[in-house]
Amino acid sequence: MADVSFDANIAAPAVQSSTDESAPVRIALIALTVFVLALFLVVPLVSIFVQALAMGIGPALSTFRDPEAISAILLTLLVAAIAVPCNLLFGIAAAWAIAKYRFPGRAFLVTLIDLPFSVSPVVAGLVYVLLLGPFTPIGAWLLEDYGVRIIFAVPGVVLATIFVTFPFIARELIPLMQDQGTGDEEAALSLGASGWQTFRHVTLPNVKWALLYGVLLCNARAMGEFGAVAVISGKLRGETVTMPLQIELYYQEFRALAQVSAFSMAAVLAGLALVTLAIKTWLEWRYADQLAATRAGH
Amino acid sequence: MARFRFRQPSIVPGFGLTFGFTVFYLSLIVLIPIAGLFIKTFELDWASFQRIVTGPRFLAALRLSFGASLLAALFNVVVGVLIAWVLVRYRFFARKLLDAIIDLPFALPTAVAGIALTSLYVPSGWIGQLFSPYGITIAYTPVGIWIALVFIGLPFVVRTVQPVLEDFNREVEEAAATLGAPRRTTILRVVAPPLIPAVLTGFSLAFARAVGEYGSVIFIAGNIPRQTEILPLLIVFRLEEREYAAAAAIAAVMLSVSFLILLTINLIQVWSDRRFGNG
Amino acid sequence: MELSIRNVRKEFDRFPALDDVSLDIRSGELIALLGPSGSGKTTLLRLIAGLEFLTSGAILFGDDDASRKSVQERNVGFVFQHYALFRHMTVADNIGFGLKVRPAASRPSSAEIRRRAVELLDLVQLSGLANRYPSQLSGGQRQRVALARALAIEPRVLLLDEPFGALDAQVRRELRRWLREIHDTTGHTTVFVTHDQEEALELADRVVVMSQGQIEQVGTADEVYDSPVSPFVYGFIGDSSALPVRAEYGQLWLADRALGFSESALADGPATLYFRPHDIELTDGCGGCIAGVVVASRRVAGTRRLEIEVGGDRHRVEIELPAGHTAGIGSRVAFRPKRWKAFAGRQEGDTPAPQTEPEPGPALEPLRQPFGAREIMLATGT
Numbered sequence: 001m002a003d004v005s006f007d008a009n010i011a012a013p014a015v016q017s018s019t020d021e022s023a024p025v026r027i028a029l030i031a032l033t034v035f036v037l038a039l040f041l042v043v044p045l046v047s048i049f050v051q052a053l054a055m056g057i058g059p060a061l062s063t064f065r066d067p068e069a070i071s072a073i074l075l076t077l078l079v080a081a082i083a084v085p086c087n088l089l090f091g092i093a094a095a096w097a098i099a100k101y102r103f104p105g106r107a108f109l110v111t112l113i114d115l116p117f118s119v120s121p122v123v124a125g126l127v128y129v130l131l132l133g134p135f136t137p138i139g140a141w142l143l144e145d146y147g148v149r150i151i152f153a154v155p156g157v158v159l160a161t162i163f164v165t166f167p168f169i170a171r172e173l174i175p176l177m178q179d180q181g182t183g184d185e186e187a188a189l190s191l192g193a194s195g196w197q198t199f200r201h202v203t204l205p206n207v208k209w210a211l212l213y214g215v216l217l218c219n220a221r222a223m224g225e226f227g228a229v230a231v232i233s234g235k236l237r238g239e240t241v242t243m244p245l246q247i248e249l250y251y252q253e254f255r256a257l258a259q260v261s262a263f264s265m266a267a268v269l270a271g272l273a274l275v276t277l278a279i280k281t282w283l284e285w286r287y288a289d290q291l292a293a294t295r296a297g298h
Numbered sequence: 299m300a301r302f303r304f305r306q307p308s309i310v311p312g313f314g315l316t317f318g319f320t321v322f323y324l325s326l327i328v329l330i331p332i333a334g335l336f337i338k339t340f341e342l343d344w345a346s347f348q349r350i351v352t353g354p355r356f357l358a359a360l361r362l363s364f365g366a367s368l369l370a371a372l373f374n375v376v377v378g379v380l381i382a383w384v385l386v387r388y389r390f391f392a393r394k395l396l397d398a399i400i401d402l403p404f405a406l407p408t409a410v411a412g413i414a415l416t417s418l419y420v421p422s423g424w425i426g427q428l429f430s431p432y433g434i435t436i437a438y439t440p441v442g443i444w445i446a447l448v449f450i451g452l453p454f455v456v457r458t459v460q461p462v463l464e465d466f467n468r469e470v471e472e473a474a475a476t477l478g479a480p481r482r483t484t485i486l487r488v489v490a491p492p493l494i495p496a497v498l499t500g501f502s503l504a505f506a507r508a509v510g511e512y513g514s515v516i517f518i519a520g521n522i523p524r525q526t527e528i529l530p531l532l533i534v535f536r537l538e539e540r541e542y543a544a545a546a547a548i549a550a551v552m553l554s555v556s557f558l559i560l561l562t563i564n565l566i567q568v569w570s571d572r573r574f575g576n577g
Numbered sequence: 578m579e580l581s582i583r584n585v586r587k588e589f590d591r592f593p594a595l596d597d598v599s600l601d602i603r604s605g606e607l608i609a610l611l612g613p614s615g616s617g618k619t620t621l622l623r624l625i626a627g628l629e630f631l632t633s634g635a636i637l638f639g640d641d642d643a644s645r646k647s648v649q650e651r652n653v654g655f656v657f658q659h660y661a662l663f664r665h666m667t668v669a670d671n672i673g674f675g676l677k678v679r680p681a682a683s684r685p686s687s688a689e690i691r692r693r694a695v696e697l698l699d700l701v702q703l704s705g706l707a708n709r710y711p712s713q714l715s716g717g718q719r720q721r722v723a724l725a726r727a728l729a730i731e732p733r734v735l736l737l738d739e740p741f742g743a744l745d746a747q748v749r750r751e752l753r754r755w756l757r758e759i760h761d762t763t764g765h766t767t768v769f770v771t772h773d774q775e776e777a778l779e780l781a782d783r784v785v786v787m788s789q790g791q792i793e794q795v796g797t798a799d800e801v802y803d804s805p806v807s808p809f810v811y812g813f814i815g816d817s818s819a820l821p822v823r824a825e826y827g828q829l830w831l832a833d834r835a836l837g838f839s840e841s842a843l844a845d846g847p848a849t850l851y852f853r854p855h856d857i858e859l860t861d862g863c864g865g866c867i868a869g870v871v872v873a874s875r876r877v878a879g880t881r882r883l884e885i886e887v888g889g890d891r892h893r894v895e896i897e898l899p900a901g902h903t904a905g906i907g908s909r910v911a912f913r914p915k916r917w918k919a920f921a922g923r924q925e926g927d928t929p930a931p932q933t934e935p936e937p938g939p940a941l942e943p944l945r946q947p948f949g950a951r952e953i954m955l956a957t958g959t
Binding site: 020021026029030032033034036037040041042043044045047048051089090092093094096097098100101102103104109111112113114115116118119120121122123126127128129130131133135159162163166182185186189194195198199217220223224225226227230231243244245247248251262263266269270273274276277278280281 | 304305306308309310311312313315316317319320323324327328329330331332334335338377380381383384385387388390394396397398399400401402403404405406407408409410411412413414415417418424425448449452481506509510511512513517529530531533534537540542545546549552553556557559560564
């Protein structure tokens with residue numbers, strides 16, 4: 001509809017709608033927007049790929065033959081493969097409990113679930129170091145009695161990643177399931193379905209696109225997390241270094257080839273970000289009605 | 299059957315299981331670790347705590363973190379409202395593409411953003427070289443930090459204002475016009491007020507994110523103590539020096555500020571629902 | 578299947594939504610629960626289904642106490658107001674859902690489920706739409722699918738919550754006739770909730786009129802229309818006019834004049850006289866009648882409605898005359914209701930007025946005209 005009104009303005013520029021700005025103002029505002037977005041978003045994005053290929057395609061690809069790089073990629077995949085399903089399970093359980101029932105303190109519970117978003121990633125890493133580090137009672141007990149190391153080891157990296165991606169799926173599902181109410185579930189139960197059958201055949205299909213949306217965002221953040229993981233991993237090369245950390249390690253070496261490696265690995269993550277954005281946009285366009293209506297940031 | 303009921307009865311099964319798991323997981327991952335941080339802070343006696351939070355290095359980092367975050371969030375408010383307005387009200391080539399790319403800072407890992415911005419703004423970088431002839435350096439100065447914080451906070455205001463603007467009834471503007479209000483008056487007196495809660499929420503989110511930001515800032519900041527050292531970095535240094543209680547104290551200060559911001563956002567929401575109706 | 582509802586009470590947050598409700602429903606009966614919103618009719622239906630839990634009382638299916646049974650165990654067919662069709666399933670899958678989720682031992686084969694679905698689609702006259710999705714159907718078609726889905730599990734009773742509430746008037750009328758046919762074919766004991774009295778009176782064997790969590794009256798369409806047992810039923814079903822009067826010496830009095838209606842059942846004191854505006858006869862003189870001045874005259878379809886100011890307190894009542902009648906504004910008119918009923922007290926009669934003198938003031942019950950309201954809705958096409 002808005003498209004139509006714009007066309008009408010082109011066709012009859014003399015008649016200006018009372019609620020539109022004049023053409024020069026409009027064009028100036030659009031130009032300013034394009035300039036800001038280009039400067040702050042597009043140029044940095046393009047520069048990553050340009051610098052990855054600064055010495056040609058060969059050196060860029062050689063990055064991925066470095067054992068450290070391969071180990072970082074595998075660790076990143078492993079961490080995401082654990083953190084995302086954990087938060088998926090939590091997100092579904094939390095959304096079910098909060099959206100399908102009425103009990104005191106629901107709003108407060110939602111606020112608590114959102115809490116990790118407002119905690120600095122560095123602090124997120126720190127809280128685990130303080131709780132489970134080798135110098136703490138729990139950390140020492142685990143290390144001495146069981147030989148389990150959490151901080152400065154892979155389990156810590158997983159924990160920190162779970163923390164920073166904690167709310168993604170829950171906050172996607174809660175408003176949607178609240179909107180949907182319990183009508184469909186009541187219908188299924190009245191037809192004789194058990195609780196699990198109701199969830200499996202009715203609730204899950206109703207929220208599947210929102211679930212995918214949440215998983216997508218959760219995964220992007222899980223693979224890209226830097227601050228929390230930097231604090232907790234100890235940055236042991238080839239052991240606890242994830243892709244973002246490996247980028248930092250490469251970047252701090254002042255060899256030209258290491259710079260290319262840093263940007264090559266950055267390009268892979270930037271590519272992942274672009275794919276994430278593309279699928280996200282597609283989901284929003286195709287299944288707008290099946291995603292939560294309230295979506296502010298993060 | 300006259301027992302206390304926590305929740306209203308419902309025929310939908312599974313409350314015990316899902317509620318129990320939710321509270322358990324939330325406590326394990328979030329609440330207990332955060333509580334642990336505050337307990338660790340209490341290991342400090344008052345004098346040491348005071349020494350930490352009044353030390354010149356801490357105060358410089360505090361001023362830098364909050365100052366740069368404030369300036370970045372304010373800039374994001376101006377730019378964010380502009381972008382939201384243009385995306386909602388005007389139709390032009392590549393509008394959908396721009397709309398999609400707004401979320402790039404959410405999707406792009408912060409370390410990637412950090413090295414990309416740094417390499418652009420160093421004196422030999424694409425953008426840095428435009429300024430270096432005039433003796434202006436951006437990277438490794440507070441200006442560089444500000445740029446990184448603008449980058450990561452850009453989507454917040456856009457994404458909070460956009461839906462409000464989309465729902466805005468054009469008839470209200472037309473009504474103002476029929477009542478004789480000039481366009482500028484209509485925008486200031488009719489369009490702007492309902493946007494205020496969304497703008498405040500977006501500002502708070504961008505500010506909170508900027509204060510805690512680490513990955514995108516440390517590359518471009520240069521990390522010179524008392525000049526370009528941000529609070530989260532100070533925590534990392536304390537941690538590397540094994541000054542755990544000191545790290546915890548700084549983190550506790552930051553967390554308290556985060557909680558305050560979170561509270562503010564919720565209050566804005568409550569006020570806005572009451573003042574402008576829900577949705 | 579007979580249904581017996583015994584002394585049922587239901588509280589939400591200590592607020593009673595239903596208070597001591599008892600009702601017996603015969604096997605194969607078609608029953609309407611009729612009342613304004615908040616009267617508890619939907620709550621009662623959901624209690625029968627097992628979608629809500631009783632606070633006290635009992636619900637019996639035949640001899641079987643179902644009060645503590647889960648919704649799955651009760652085996653009821655429930656049709657939801659907004660259909661609650663599963664939008665990711667085809668029409669056939671929706672209808673077959675109740676069979677598909679049965680335990681393996683009693684689950685029919687998928688071919689059998691499919692066959693049942695197609696059979697039910699024929700019954701609800703939607704043959705050939707088996708592979709459509711709910712979003713591809715009209716409102717009336719969705720309602721039919723919802724009913725077929727409820728019938729598929731061979732329910733002991735069929736429960737419908739405002740089954741036609743979301744449909745437009747034309748479709749509603751069609752589906753009403755069709756539901757009656759389905760009921761007569763399948764013979765299910767059926768209970769439906771409605772706020773539309775025309776729907777209730779036309780469709781149901783018996784109508785249960787509810788108000789404020791209690792049953793006001795149970796009866797056939799004739800009984801509730803012709804012999805309302807309470808001021809509420811009089812006001813809620815059909816048009817009615819109300820006039821504040823006094824009962825004294827076995828007579829009804831308007832101010833100091835006897836109306837010529839003997840009424841010995843009422844105790845002396847304030848009372849309200851109810852009658853149907855169309856059910857009156859004009860009289861010439863006024864010995865034992867109601868007389869007043871015409872203050873408004875409106876032509877409504879085939880009749881003329883006169884608003885008449887009666888007596889010294891100038892209460893307004895409405896009567897209906899043939900369209901051709903020429904009573905002008907300001908002229909005097911005398912009439913007597915052919916049928917009437919007086920209830921003790923003022924207004925709806927549930928709180929007898931404390932004062933003994935008929936006080937001026939808002940003694941005239943504001944006329945409730947659900948019929949009129951609905952006609953306006955029809956005219957605007959809502």
